[in-house]
Amino acid sequence: MTPLLLGAIGLALALPVPALLSHAAWPRLAPAAGIVLWQSLALAAVLAISGAALSTALWLVTDPDPAPWRVVLHVLIMGIGVLVWARFWWAAWHVWSETSQRRARHRELVDLLGEPHGALPAVRVLAEQTPVAYCIPRLRDPRVVISSGAVASLDDEALQAVLEHERSHVRTRHDLVLEAFGVLHRAFPRVLRTDAPLRQSQVMVELMADDAARRITGDRPLARAIVALAGGSTPAGALGAGSDALVRLERLRDPASPRARRASAVASGVVSAVVLVVPTVFVAVPWLYHAVEVLLTR
């Protein structure tokens, strides 16, 4: 039973649970806890599917007289597990090397084309009308880049909000969070995944950076900055797929009470613990005992 149960848990955590949870607004009230929640879901899915593959392998070599349909089903489960693991390592290497190369090249160009901004060592201003602001996160020498078109469309406080937002991304290495989700996203074959974990983690990271900016400038400059940069004239081909701007602005318009934020953090913590602990304690650990027993008595 263990392979089927773990396989079912893994698939549930990979597809329907994230799809349902992405419609809930409450995890966004406490974004840091929300990231933990999404990471736990993804990790639990990988663990369950790996467990399913391992337990299947044991069953296949120890069952004296397996029915053909069960053999087919179990080989399928094991195949998915092996596939996810292989894709996971391939994606980890690929994401890491691809992003670090693209960032290195991008930073070289930015340093040659951009002007330093005032006394801020990591900020570069590009002479470009298209209003863009972004950061190039790196361990050494990260950059915050803003176009002169963006500077022109922002008042001083709003500009400060943008810079604080981006510096918070760089300082707290939000890129590592996004890369981890990028790797997990690619680890699951297309039919076995939803965009929800990656998309939701992107939103959470933006909300965390927004909170860092709010602490310095307050809500209104940040709101003006979001509208100025997201609602500006559309450069051809620059439409982002799905946007966080409205979610971010609505949060500034209707701030949650501290109590609601605490409740959200607690709920995220509880769900994270449940998805990680329950399958481990009730399925994986008993199976492990069983496995040791079987292998020792043979």
Add this chain to the structure above:
Amino acid sequence: MAPSSRSLGSLERSVMDVLWRASSALTVREVQEQLEAGGSADLAYTTVMTVLDRLGAKEMVSRERDGRAFRYTAALSREAATAELLNATLDSSGDRTAALVHFARTVDPAEAAALRAALEEIEAPGTP
């Protein structure tokens, strides 16, 4: 005294500006002269050469042999470099990992209107 990496960075920018303005390939000496004409303080010949080497390693500068010296040109024009930068910046294809983290992506007109309406409420007098 060896320049710090910070000032090497700004020297790289100045050297690229010289090469982008130049109509033909330049020797190290010519780059040095133009930098000094452009107001840079006295620069050692070897410093200029170091900067050109660094730019060559980044594939921003290419060099060709001319008799006993090398002549240097920008490997890509300022316009091409800007275009490459902007393409990477505005690239929003979904499955590629975000090498850059944007402040806010441009939205469609309907969403922009919703954004402005929300902003009006936030900035309305009387709200905290």
